[in-house]
Amino acid sequence: MSDSSLKPPTSNAPLRPPQVKALASSGGLQLPQTAQQKLNSSASSSASGSATGNPRNKCALKPGYSLMNWIRLCNSGADLSGTGGRVVPVTKNELALHNKVTDGWMAIRGRVFNVTRYMDFHPGGVDELMRGVGRDATKLFDEVHAWVNYPQLLGKCYIGPLKENPVKVSKDTADFPLPAPISKPAEIVPRFDWIQKSSELTLIFYTRSFANPGLLLRRRNTKELVVRVLVEHKWHVFDFQLKDKVEWLPKTVKIGAETGKIEIVLGKEESAPWTNYGSHTSSKLDSPTLEEESYEYEVTRTKEFNDDSFELSLQSNQREVLMVPPVGYHVSLEAPLDGGVVQRSYTPVESSLLGLEANPPEGLHFLVKRYPNGPMSSHLHQLSVGSRVQLTPPRGGFLLSELTGHRNILLLAAGSGLTPILSLLQPILKRNTNRIESLLLFYFNKTKEDIWLKEKLEELHSQDERFSCTHFLSQAEDQPQRITTELLAPLFQEKQPDRCTYVAICGPSSFNTAAEDILTELKVKPNQIHVFRG
Known part of the structure; x- marks a missing residue:
């Protein structure tokens, strides 16, 4: 599935004057009144049948809530759908839960819209719009003004298709095509590829845009290595038997935060083209399973940062493990203290922030605050170069x-x-x-x-x-x-x-x-x- 299929159904083109005029003349999205509301309205309105003098029962909008203001808000980049740009199918039961002024969803012809931000812009007033919130409002909508181009008006509010109510393309939406209803995004399974130069072998793993993958690379010997890719709490394990020997450590490791692409560049022990990369098997592990593991790291650098903080750099003992946590994830450091094992979480800091531009790629760097009564921070502070600590694989829930x-x-x-x-x-x-x-x-x-x-x-x-x-x-x-x-x-x-x-x-x-x-x-x-x- 391409990234474009996950975008909400909205046109990139600005509203042209005829479109603006059409929306203005329609009064936006207005739902019909009940017979009793109409009787109550006629008793106190002008001859036109409306308190505002408009037979279509518009209400006076507050300053700053005109149609043009709504268009500006739609073009501002604000997340009006509340889904972060994703198309999310909605069940009728879920739709019914969003039935408040502060959290209002509405379905029209099989499409669910978040109308929370539209409330104060609605020409018929908040109360009138609330009659369709939390439900399928197609019938109410069609009773009064089925001609209104609601996909254009509420395009930026689109959440996703209403389950068990398929999308039907009609004349009023012909100029506003929507993607077919989709299910929740499938599990991300990294796709493997490789390229080579005479002296280098590059292992490539494709995940998905902004998938935020993590990496744990472990060497068994010069021809065997295990690559573990962490995506959405699932570890994807690639066990490689390479065609020939490679150097350790990798020359470079790149993880594209936006592309989700991982590149591991390994130097060949002998410069020569390979007919193939070798072979591999793949499997999966849940994060909790892998988090029971720990790896021995040694201190490569310590430095005082300020009166109560210090810098700490670590690398794998024997330099046979390379760990790259996903953005926003932490690792836990373990130490045997007070007759047990004490564990604390720390988020690695980019080497460039500590002035370590040329540091080896396998290193992890930390800024640690020292607490007078903190057993772990005090223990880490007294460690010297060459001391050992245990590290867990990356942990976290940031997306x-x-x-x-x-x-x-x-x-x-x-x-x-x-x-x-x-x-x-x-x-x-x-x-x-x-x-x-x-x-x-x-x-x-x-x-x-x-x-x-x-x-x-x-x-x-x-x-x-x-x-x-x-x-x-x-x-x-x-x-x-x-x-x-x-x-x-x-x-x-x-x-x-x-x-x-x-x-x-x-x-x-x-x-x-x-x-x-x-x-x-x-x-x-x-x-x-x-x-x-x-």
Whole structure:
């Protein structure tokens, strides 16, 4: 299935004047009144039969909620469907659950639309539109104005087909073709390919755009290696018996955040063309199964970062394992302490952020905050080069694909919670699909001395003005600042074209809870929020 088949059914072309005129003359999407409502209306209306003097019972819209304002909102890139750009089939039972003003879905001729953001733009008023919410409103719609081009009007609100009610193309939608109803996306199974040069062998694995794959590569000997590709909590295992010997480690490993393509470039021990790559078998493992494993890593570098934090670089013992976590994932470090095994989660940091441009590809680098009563951080801090620790395979639940439908994104970080947030910056800023308009980082610390990588964040802003970082200090002498509703509210004003539509959060549990509570108060939906948890 191509990526284009997953996009909501909407035209890329702007509305031409005749289209705008047609929508304006139709009054948008208006549902019929009941007989009793009509009698009540006629008792207090003018001779035209409407309180507004319009026989079609339009209501006076609030300033800023005209048809043109709706068109501007539709063209702003806002995720009006709430699906992040995916087409998702909807059952009738699921449709019935979305029956509120703050969460309203409606089906018309087998197509389900999220009309929540359209409520205040509806010429017939919110109450009239609510009569069709949570149900199949085709009959209600057809009773009054079946001629309205609802796919054009609500195209950006399209969620997906209504199950057991197939799409029927009619005359009023002939100029607005929709994809055939689809089921949920099939499981992503990496597709293998290979290419070679005289001195190199490249193993290639294709997943899917924004699939956010992870990689665990393990060598058995010079001709045998195991490649494990992590996609959506499933490990796909490729066990290779190569044609001839290759060098270890790989020369390069590339994972395309946007393309989902993995390239592993291995040097051949002898330069010569191969007639084939060899052979392989494939299998699958659930993440929980693999997470029971751990790998021995050794310390290759330690360095003080500030008064209570330090840098730590690790690589596989014997250099026979290479691990690349997916964006936003963490690994757990284990150590035998106090008569048991203590485990803590840490998110690796890009080597370039620590000034380690030429570091080997198999290394993992961490910024670790040292806590006076923290057994693991204290243990890691006293390790010297050559010391050993155990690492688990990558863990996490972040879906990079959820961000593709959002152009204005807010990142909230507190203290050492910055590390998973850092992993998002480049994948978001570099994407070409639905290019980002603004990426805002609100970074909370106690004092200026606690801020991590301040200069690097400023440098990133100078390179790309779409990104900005604002610092908040809870122990600032002049004006202490904490996360509050008043601080975040301006970013989530309704109908504002550049309002933030997605939020990623990481910090202490109290910070995460406070942020979630505020966002809920601001009516940000759960599927527009991701909280990184260890």
